[in-house]
Amino acid sequence: MTSAPRRPLMAGNWKMNLNHLEANLLVQKLAASLTEKQLTDVETVVLPPFTDLRTVQTVVEGDKLLIGYGAQDLSAHASGAYTGEIAGSMLAKLGCTYVVIGHSERRAYHDEDDALVNAKVQAALANALTPILCVGEGLDVREQGGHVAHCADQLDGALKGLSAEQVTKVVVAYEPVWAIGTGKTATPDDAQEVCGAVRSRLAETFDQATADQVRVLYGGSVKSSNVAAIMAQPDVDGALVGGASLDAEEFAKICRFPEHISG
């Protein structure tokens, strides 16, 4: 049995940029730059700061935009005395469908380890949110040739205890730390090597049918000028875009990548 083709996913991680007024404008501009067919062919998602989510919900629902949205993090806890944290149920109530988990910036600046990432993946799934689980190696690991093993370890840690059925609901993003915000993109072959290895690991740990359903994204200095070559790789199903997603026209161009491929 062959599984259905994986729908490409372009997700814009705004990081700590854009207030709610700017968010409103960007989402409207983005929607106006893409046709219904383009938004159907390529799933288009924005990941704004928490404080923008209610505004994004209002514009998306009010104008019936075919744009998804989600958060950049969530709490591992369901509710309670966790000052400053945001629960998955709160995100779901705002219409979020995605949540980034284990981004390298959270691992580096907030000491998030694989156990916490695993707990957050479980919290997301418990609230019917699709985790965009980030894995990726730093430059030192890459230079020593340990990138595939490093990403496989992060994947194992993050998915511990999950059933194959739960894993089909996860999106994995390979984001080499050395390519984030540096303008230094991984080559399409580099991206394929790790995205392919992620899929193989999923097949080993779960089964091939599960691995074939999981979307694997590449992230790290993706732009409209390099997206087509990266998307041409067999195991790359989309991109997690940082800086370039802050410009509506540039992000729309990235989402229109099939046009660049067909010329």
Ligand SMILES: O=C(CO)COP(=O)(O)O
């Ligand atoms: O971290 C990223 C997306 O999550 C990538 O950021 P850049 O696209 O700015 O390199």
